[in-house]
Amino acid sequence: xxxxxxxxxxxxxxxxxxxxxxxxxxxxxxAEVIGTLDEEGRYIALESAYRPSVGDTIIGIVTNIRRxxxxxxxxxxxxxxxxxxxxxxxxxxxxxxxxxxxxVTEVGDTELGEVRRLPRxxxxxxxxxxxxxxxGRKSSMLxxxxxxxxxxxxxxxxxxxxxxxxxxxxxxxxxxxxxKQKAHRSGLTDEMAEMLKKETQG
Amino acid sequence: MAKExxxxxxxxxxxxxxxxxxxxxxxxxxxxxNEADGSAYIEWGGNKIICGVYGPRECIPRHEASPYRSxxxxxxMMSPFxxxxxxxxxxxSRRSTELSKVIRETFENLIISERFPNTQxxxxxxxxxxxxxxxxxxxxxxxxxxxxxxxxxxxxxxxVAVGKAGDELIVDLNKEEDNQGxxxxxxxxxxxxxxxxxxxxxxxxxxxxxxxxxxxxxxxxDNIYDMQSAALKKIYEKGEDENIEW
Amino acid sequence: xGEETKDIILSYIRRDVMESTLEKGVRFDGRGFDxxxxxxxxxxxxxxxxxxxxxxxxxxxxxxxVKFDTxxxxxxxxxxxxxxxxxxxxxxxxxTFEPGPPRENSIEMARVVxxxxxxxxxxxxxSFFIEEDKVLGLFLDLYVLDHTGNYTDTANLAxxxxxxxxxxxxxxxxxxxxxEYAGPLKMDVLPxxxxxxxxxxxxxxxxxxxxxxxxETALTIGTTEKHVCSMQKDEGSxxxxxxxxxxxxAFKSGNQxxxxxxx
Numbered sequence: 107x108x109x110x111x112x113x114x115x116x117x118x119x120x121x122x123x124x125x126x127x128x129x130x131x132x133x134x135x136x137a138e139v140i141g142t143l144d145e146e147g148r149y150i151a152l153e154s155a156y157r158p159s160v161g162d163t164i165i166g167i168v169t170n171i172r173r174x175x176x177x178x179x180x181x182x183x184x185x186x187x188x189x190x191x192x193x194x195x196x197x198x199x200x201x202x203x204x205x206x207x208x209x210v211t212e213v214g215d216t217e218l219g220e221v222r223r224l225p226r227x228x229x230x231x232x233x234x235x236x237x238x239x240x241x242g243r244k245s246s247m248l249x250x251x252x253x254x255x256x257x258x259x260x261x262x263x264x265x266x267x268x269x270x271x272x273x274x275x276x277x278x279x280x281x282x283x284x285x286k287q288k289a290h291r292s293g294l295t296d297e298m299a300e301m302l303k304k305e306t307q308g
Numbered sequence: 309m310a311k312e313x314x315x316x317x318x319x320x321x322x323x324x325x326x327x328x329x330x331x332x333x334x335x336x337x338x339x340x341x342n343e344a345d346g347s348a349y350i351e352w353g354g355n356k357i358i359c360g361v362y363g364p365r366e367c368i369p370r371h372e373a374s375p376y377r378s379x380x381x382x383x384x385m386m387s388p389f390x391x392x393x394x395x396x397x398x399x400x401s402r403r404s405t406e407l408s409k410v411i412r413e414t415f416e417n418l419i420i421s422e423r424f425p426n427t428q429x430x431x432x433x434x435x436x437x438x439x440x441x442x443x444x445x446x447x448x449x450x451x452x453x454x455x456x457x458x459x460x461x462x463x464x465x466x467x468v469a470v471g472k473a474g475d476e477l478i479v480d481l482n483k484e485e486d487n488q489g490x491x492x493x494x495x496x497x498x499x500x501x502x503x504x505x506x507x508x509x510x511x512x513x514x515x516x517x518x519x520x521x522x523x524x525x526x527x528x529x530d531n532i533y534d535m536q537s538a539a540l541k542k543i544y545e546k547g548e549d550e551n552i553e554w
Numbered sequence: 555x556g557e558e559t560k561d562i563i564l565s566y567i568r569r570d571v572m573e574s575t576l577e578k579g580v581r582f583d584g585r586g587f588d589x590x591x592x593x594x595x596x597x598x599x600x601x602x603x604x605x606x607x608x609x610x611x612x613x614x615x616x617x618x619x620v621k622f623d624t625x626x627x628x629x630x631x632x633x634x635x636x637x638x639x640x641x642x643x644x645x646x647x648x649x650t651f652e653p654g655p656p657r658e659n660s661i662e663m664a665r666v667v668x669x670x671x672x673x674x675x676x677x678x679x680x681s682f683f684i685e686e687d688k689v690l691g692l693f694l695d696l697y698v699l700d701h702t703g704n705y706t707d708t709a710n711l712a713x714x715x716x717x718x719x720x721x722x723x724x725x726x727x728x729x730x731x732x733x734e735y736a737g738p739l740k741m742d743v744l745p746x747x748x749x750x751x752x753x754x755x756x757x758x759x760x761x762x763x764x765x766x767x768x769x770e771t772a773l774t775i776g777t778t779e780k781h782v783c784s785m786q787k788d789e790g791s792x793x794x795x796x797x798x799x800x801x802x803x804a805f806k807s808g809n810q811x812x813x814x815x816x817x
Contacts, residue, residue, distance in 0.1 A: 111541045114418075114455060115463035115500040129420060129462065136500075138420055138460040140540060152544065153346070153458030155364055155424065167567060169560075179560060183366045183427040200567040213375045213425045228571045228582075229564070235458060271571050276584040290544045341700045342613040343648050354601065358699060360646030365557070383645070383653050388695055389603040389619035392732050395693040398640060399655070432646040432653070436617065436697070437602050 109142040111152070118149045127151040142290075152290060156182065156234035156264050158207045158216050165262030166218070167229060168201040178203065178218060180264050181231050186216040193221045202229055202268055204260060224260065226271045232282060234265035236289040240282065247295060251281055254302040277305055314488050317474030324482055331468065331480040331528060336449065336539035338456045344432075346457025348539070350449040353482060354439025359449040361457040363429035373428070377421035382412035382431040384446055390438040407443050408433075414447055414467075414496050414505040420460040429459055440483035444469050447496045447506060452536050456543070465505055466529040466536060467496035470521040472511060477521055479528050493518075495525040499533045502526065557649040565767035572768050573754040582764060583612075590760045590807055593814050595711060597719040605720025605739065609712035611760060614705055615647075617697040618712035620720045620739075624684065624730060625691035635682020635689040639668035641696040641709065648701040662786075664696060666747070667710045670776030670784035674745035677717065681740075684725055692720075703762035706774050707811075710747040715815045717741050745783050746811040747776040748804040752790060757800065759807055773797075775804035779812070 112118070116137050118128055123135040128149065130136075137143075141151040158164065158180070166178035166186055175190035176197050188197070188205065197203065201223055208219035232240060241248050241261050251259050257273020269278045284301060288294050316323060326332070332353030341347035344360035367373035384407045388396040400408075411433065419429065431454070433446045447467035454461060471481045473489035486492055491511025497504055504522070513521070575582060585591065591612030600606035605620035625636055641664035643651045656664075671677065671694075682690035694716070696709045721735035751761040751769035758765055766772070771790025776783045782801060792800075 111544055113464050113537055113540065114461040115498070127460065129460075136462070138462065139458045140455050151458070153456060154460070155345075155458055157423070167564065179564075183364050183424065202567065214427070226567075226570055228568065271574055275571070275575050276580050276582055279582055280584065341615075341646060342702055343700055344646055347646070356600070358644075358646065360644075362645075362649060365649070387619070387642075387697065388640070388693065389600060389606070389621045392602045395621040395623050395691075398642060398695075430645065432644065434644055434646065434697070436619075437600050439602075 109144045112137045112141055112143045112149070114138050114140065118143060119147055125149050127154050151235055153233070154235045158182070158210050158264065160207050160210060162207045162263040163204065164207060164218070164264040165202065165204050165224070165229065165260060165266035165268050166264070168197045168199055168203060170199065171197075180216065181266050182214075182216070182264060184214050184216065186218045188218045188221055192219055195223060197223065202227060204262065204268070224268050228269045228271070228275055230267050230269070230279065230282060232261070232265045232267050232286060234263065236286065237261050237263060237265060239289040239294065240267070240285045242295065247285070247298065250295075250299060250302065251278060254306050277302070280305065314484070315474065316485055316489060317476050322473070322478065322482075323484055328476050328478045329524060329528075331531070332482065334532065334535055336452055336535050338452050338539045339543050344453075344457070346453045346455070346459070348449040348452035348456060350445050350452075352441065352445040352448070353480075354437060355435070355442055355445045356437035357442065357445050357449050358434050358436060359446065359453040360432045361430065361450070361453045361459065362432075363457070363459070364424035364427035365430070367426060367428040373426045375425050378419070378424040379428040380412055380416050380419055380421065380431070381428055382408045382415070382433070384408040384411055384433045384435070384443070386435045386438060386442070390435050407446075410506055410508065411443065411447055411450065414465060415450065415454065417503070417505050418461045418463055418465060418498065419454070420462060423460050440481055440486040441469050441494070443467075444494050444496065448532055448536065452539055455540055463498040463500045464533060464536060465496050465498050466532040467494065467506060468525055468528045468532060469494040470525045472513065472517065477517060477524065479524050493521055493525075495522065495529075497526060497529045499529070561650055561767060568764055569768040572764065576754060576756050581758065583762060587756060588759050588803060588807070590810065591762075593711065593811060595715045595814055595817070597715055604723060604735075605716045607712050607715035607719055609708050609715060611704060611708045611711065612762065613700055613702040614708045615698075615700040616705060616708040616712040617699055618709065618716035619695045619697070620716050621693045621695070622723050622730060623691050623693065624688055624725075624728065626687055627689045632686075633680060633683050635679040636691045637668070637672065637677065637679065637694060638691060639664045639671075639694045639696065639713075641667075641698070643698045643701070643705075646700075647698045651698075651701065663706050663709055666706055666774060666776075666784060666786045667696060667713050668694070670710055670745040670747055671713060671717070673776070673783040674743050674778045674781075676741050676743040676745060676778075678740060681722075685728055688728055690722070690725070701763070703764075703766055704749050704760050707747050707749050707760065710745070710776065711811055711815065714741075714744050714746055718744070718815060743778045744812045744815055745776050745778050746808050746815070747774050747784065748807045749774045750800055750803065752792065752796075757796070757803075759803060773800060775801060777804050777808035779809075
């Protein structure tokens with residue numbers, strides 16, 4: 107399908123359309139970040155800063171311990187909070203956690219629930235707007251990656267990617283930078299499969 | 309303004325051979341830096357400027373943060389080797405402080421800052437080589453870097469200086485025209501709603517001349533917008549990530 | 555949480571994982587322990603300077619520019635010109651670089667590069683003499699534009715490349731005639747530096763930022779074709795054997811970098 111790149115300020119739809127990363131001026135809806143617009147009027151942001159919303163799965167790193175609970179770095183301007191009584195295990199600084207966004211306040215404070223501690227691994231940051239490509243349709247890309255890296259990889263909506271210590275970390279890092287560079291192009295899955303095959307055959 | 313007797317216009321042509329409404333050659337590259345959230349490089353005549361954008365990120369110092377919006381910060385700097393003359397001083401000057409402010413005020417009109425309360429957005433502009441018109445080239449580059457960073461904005465801004473030299477109205481003043489011309493009017497204009505977002509002036513002009521100059525600026529800004537747009541779109545089309553030749 | 559604090563916390567969790575990866579004999583970016591990332595140099599990129607070069611090692615980019623002014627010589631060396639090296643860690647280059655006056659890392663970088671060039675005696679400062687109480691001053695500005703690790707070697711590469719590209723300005727009546735030149739600056743010796751870090755007992759050449767953050771020991775060795783011309787140990791400690799071994803590595807990779815400058 108024909109897609110074109112639109113810049114901030116370009117009209118996306120007449121009237122008010124509830125599409126992420128757009129604004130409404132009383133008459134029409136406009137793009138507020140660079141994105142693609144297809145013939146059916148679907149607009150998808152190409153670059154955007156992540157704002158947590160309730161239900162998102164995100165990965166974070168415990169940075170500090172307070173009376174109320176744990177402060178978690180989420181690759182965001184503000185740290186998130188895990189309320190102490192919400193977790194059964196005791197967390198430590200440096201622990202990597204996967205959790206769900208429970209609540210977001212108007213000023214950006216984030217509370218996290220459904221906490222799961224991940225085993226030792228490497229955390230890298232990745233552009234949040236490109237995480238759908240890294241995961242792939244029905245996790246196809248992610249599964250391809252896990253298979254070749256012989257270990258687990260997790261992707262948070264906030265852009266933090268966790269790579270299990272047991273997996274082939276350099277290979278996953280190479281794959282991640284490939285997606286980062288070519289997220290917006292077609293044929294990415296094929297190119298990825300080819301790269302992974304080539305690298306793992308040594 | 310120095311009124312030296314230099315012939316800036318001869319037979320309708322300017323000293324660098326341009327016609328009054330012609331701009332110098334402009335080249336824009338988006339996303340050239342690895343670490344910044346968004347970046348741009350612009351070569352505009354003899355100007356070479358690099359711009360990096362970070363944010364929205366934590367506002368430091370904290371007491372500057374607003375619970376209602378993101379704070380926009382801008383730092384425009386001229387390198388000590390940017391001019392053909394003596395080695396300049398590094399660090400902020402009165403001039404760079406003023407330019408940082410007017411550039412920031414340009415973008416405060418566009419950035420939808422309510423989206424990210426308690427944060428800041430940094431725009432860093434470094435002029436590596438200067439040859440007249442650095443502030444307008446900086447605004448043009450910063451607009452590209454902000455879009456590249458995915459900062460929410462209502463519109464894209466383009467910028468050019470118009471002026472008067474040899475009693476003619478001219479577009480995109482070079483260094484000599486800037487120093488020895490009769491007037492210099494840097495203008496930045498938003499693309500969709502045609503608002504003037506940056507406006508400064510020196511020299512003496514009539515009301516009619518100003519009306520004509522804004523019209524000239526508007527026309528030029530449209531051309532510059534096309535170049536900004538092409539630079540941004542190129543990222544999503546080009547093959548291998550090429551290295552940028554300076 | 556400031557960016558620097560974040561870097562420190564992240565480095566704690568990186569350390570274990572880095573060590574177990576290194577035990578498998580590989581680095582995060584797939585390089586061998588003694589390998590540099592891809593390095594390249596573009597000369598004469600700034601036309602307003604008398605010499606310039608943009609050096610790139612991996613994604614780390616440093617711009618070096620050379621400008622001349624007339625100055626009063628130092629009283630103890632009345633017949634010699636002066637070289638002044640400055641560095642700018644542009645806040646654009648890294649989330650950990652903040653705007654403002656140079657911090658200690660930036661000052662250290664300028665001084666380490668300055669020492670390598672000075673000790674190599676590659677510049678004939680005596681030729682900078684103009685007349686009594688007046689000499690040429692060479693200003694070397696180092697601009698770190700993008701920092702993904704090892705800005706020191708990148709800056710040194712850029713600096714030496716810029717000097718090989720420098721034109722000495724023409725001087726008339728004790729004044730520099732801008733845009734006219736007396737001839738190229740002579741550069742027969744090419745000083746470059748090689749930085750190595752030690753992690754879990756292994757030495758890695760040309761560290762990326764992840765590696766710098768967890769390094770136990772960091773060492774920079776400047777070399778010319780024949781001599782060691784500067785050394786700077788940052789954090790950590792090392793043995794005599796490690797030092798001598800690292801000097802061998804520095805000569806080897808130094809020659810690779812010199813070939814890049816020669817083009």
